Amino acid sequence: MSQFKIYGGKKLQGTIEPQGAKNEALQVLCAVLLTSEPVTIHNLPDIVDVNRLIDLLASLGVKVTRHSPHSYTFQADAVDIDYLYSDDFRRKGAALRGSVMIVGPLLTRFGKGYIPKPGGDKIGRRRLDTHFDGFLKLGATLRGNPGENFYGVESNGRLRGTYMLLDEASVTGTANIIMAAVLAEGTTTIYHAACEPYIQQLCRMLNSMGARIEGIGSNLLTIHGVEALQGTTHTCLPDMIEVGSFIGLAAITGSEITIANAGVEHLGQIPTVFRRLGIQLQINGDDIHVPAHEQYEIDTFMDGSIMTISDAPWPGFTPDLLSIVLVTATQARGSVLIHQKMFESRLFFVDKLIDMGAQIILCDPHRATVIGLDRRQPLRPATMSSPDIRAGVSLLIAALSADGVSTIHNIEQIDRGYQNIEHRLRQLGAEIERIG
Numbered sequence: 265m266s267q268f269k270i271y272g273g274k275k276l277q278g279t280i281e282p283q284g285a286k287n288e289a290l291q292v293l294c295a296v297l298l299t300s301e302p303v304t305i306h307n308l309p310d311i312v313d314v315n316r317l318i319d320l321l322a323s324l325g326v327k328v329t330r331h332s333p334h335s336y337t338f339q340a341d342a343v344d345i346d347y348l349y350s351d352d353f354r355r356k357g358a359a360l361r362g363s364v365m366i367v368g369p370l371l372t373r374f375g376k377g378y379i380p381k382p383g384g385d386k387i388g389r390r391r392l393d394t395h396f397d398g399f400l401k402l403g404a405t406l407r408g409n410p411g412e413n414f415y416g417v418e419s420n421g422r423l424r425g426t427y428m429l430l431d432e433a434s435v436t437g438t439a440n441i442i443m444a445a446v447l448a449e450g451t452t453t454i455y456h457a458a459c460e461p462y463i464q465q466l467c468r469m470l471n472s473m474g475a476r477i478e479g480i481g482s483n484l485l486t487i488h489g490v491e492a493l494q495g496t497t498h499t500c501l502p503d504m505i506e507v508g509s510f511i512g513l514a515a516i517t518g519s520e521i522t523i524a525n526a527g528v529e530h531l532g533q534i535p536t537v538f539r540r541l542g543i544q545l546q547i548n549g550d551d552i553h554v555p556a557h558e559q560y561e562i563d564t565f566m567d568g569s570i571m572t573i574s575d576a577p578w579p580g581f582t583p584d585l586l587s588i589v590l591v592t593a594t595q596a597r598g599s600v601l602i603h604q605k606m607f608e609s610r611l612f613f614v615d616k617l618i619d620m621g622a623q624i625i626l627c628d629p630h631r632a633t634v635i636g637l638d639r640r641q642p643l644r645p646a647t648m649s650s651p652d653i654r655a656g657v658s659l660l661i662a663a664l665s666a667d668g669v670s671t672i673h674n675i676e677q678i679d680r681g682y683q684n685i686e687h688r689l690r691q692l693g694a695e696i697e698r699i700g
């Protein structure tokens with residue numbers, strides 16, 4: 265297992281550009297299975313999860329042409345459905361969360377879709393009920409044995425459009441059901457749909473392939489099924505989670521950083537939430553300039569009560585940035601309650617920050633109160649291990665702000681979602697070494 269050695273306490277400076285969005289990439293890659301024609305995708309992040317999914321597609325018989333690390337053409341004109349029965353598939357499919365989204369396209373186009381219990385971060389229970397309830401409503405039947413951690417759906421003939429109210433606005437669940445419904449017979453209405461920019465982008469791509477999806481950006485989607493889809497070219501948006509990560513990094517290290525081509529119009533609540541921590545953000549066109557902050561002061565609510573930052577399905581604040589907000593708050597002036605509503609085990613990493621000298625009270629698995637140090641004392645360097653992708657980057661940010669040498673183990677978690685991060689941060693002046 266590899267490690268980062270970080271020589272922290274230095275101010276950084278310069279311009280950094282976000283990679284393409286990981287969670288969008290995982291959706292649109294699965295969508296290539298919906299047509300036999302070529303689909304070209306640009307701005308794919310060169311990260312472990314995306315490369316694993318591309319490898320899985322290739323194993324399924326999809327022709328993969330790599331133009332650059334970020335641009336590929338895929339052609340699913342000879343899909344090998346028998347691969348779904350192989351041990352290799354059980355292994356590769358289980359390695360990442362995003363692989364679950366091959367089920368919808370395979371089911372609707374080939375009449376069967378299977379998936380081993382997918383991987384991804386260990387951040388609490390991550391159920392798949394929404395996905396499978398949706399497939400069943402479209403007329404599929406369950407096959408396989410959930411006890412064996414292998415789930416399958418099959419259909420005899422074309423899926424049939426219907427009305428469905430999702431039990432929760434699951435991001436990958438909505439994407440999976442949309443992809444199944446675009447080729448179903450008749451009209452599907454999905455209420456309580458997730459509508460993250462990832463989903464909006466998927467819907468735009470599918471419409472450019474000939475799908476008929478209405479209501480994009482809302483929680484009520486109407487999908488008129490079509491017989492077949494054609495090829496297209498699609499470009500992924502900048503990764504909003506990277507944008508938020510860089511804002512937090514700039515503030516806590518007191519660095520002046522410009523985030524170029526940040527996809528500002530797609531960031532939703534992200535700038536507002538960081539501004540509530542007292543961070544100034546200057547938006548110049550599509551760039552975000554974060555000036556060097558000697559201090560930043562957490563706002564209170566209008567009535568003077570303590571600020572709470574919590575996650576919610578889009579257009580609420582994404583859960584994937586709460587760990588970054590939390591670490592950024594440790595050097596602010598003032599206090600904030602971080603309330604992680606969606607995931608049960610995503611805040612446990614705060615014990616590492618407490619070891620580094622941060623003042624945090626973990627109230628329960630979902631809530632932590634941060635009492636900002638107002639830079640009275642820097643965080644202390646530490647040796648730690650990255651429990652999940654976002655906690656990993658939060659610890660990396662903490663280490664960059666700490667005076668001295670820190671080590672982070674299990675950085676494979678960070679590599680899942682951040683492209684060549686040490687190289688990009690070194691260009692801002694960070695001192696980071698990868699060992700192993």
Ligand SMILES: CC(=O)N[C@H]1[C@@H](OP(=O)(O)OP(=O)(O)OC[C@H]2O[C@@H](n3ccc(=O)[nH]c3=O)[C@H](O)[C@@H]2O)O[C@H](CO)[C@@H](O)[C@@H]1O
Binds near residue numbers: 435
């Ligand atoms: C590959 C990918 O795209 N992963 C993202 C996707 O995961 P994923 O699609 O797996 O996450 P879901 O949206 O299904 O659910 C995430 C968690 O939130 C809970 N939940 C969800 C919706 C809701 O209305 N109420 C609720 O409590 C679920 O029970 C679950 O515990 O969306 C998550 C939520 O934005 C992100 O953290 C992940 O980065």
Ligand SMILES: C=C(OP(=O)(O)O)C(=O)O
Binds near residue numbers: 313361385654
């Ligand atoms: C939780 C995340 O990823 P995944 O769903 O792939 O585990 C994330 O990107 O923060």
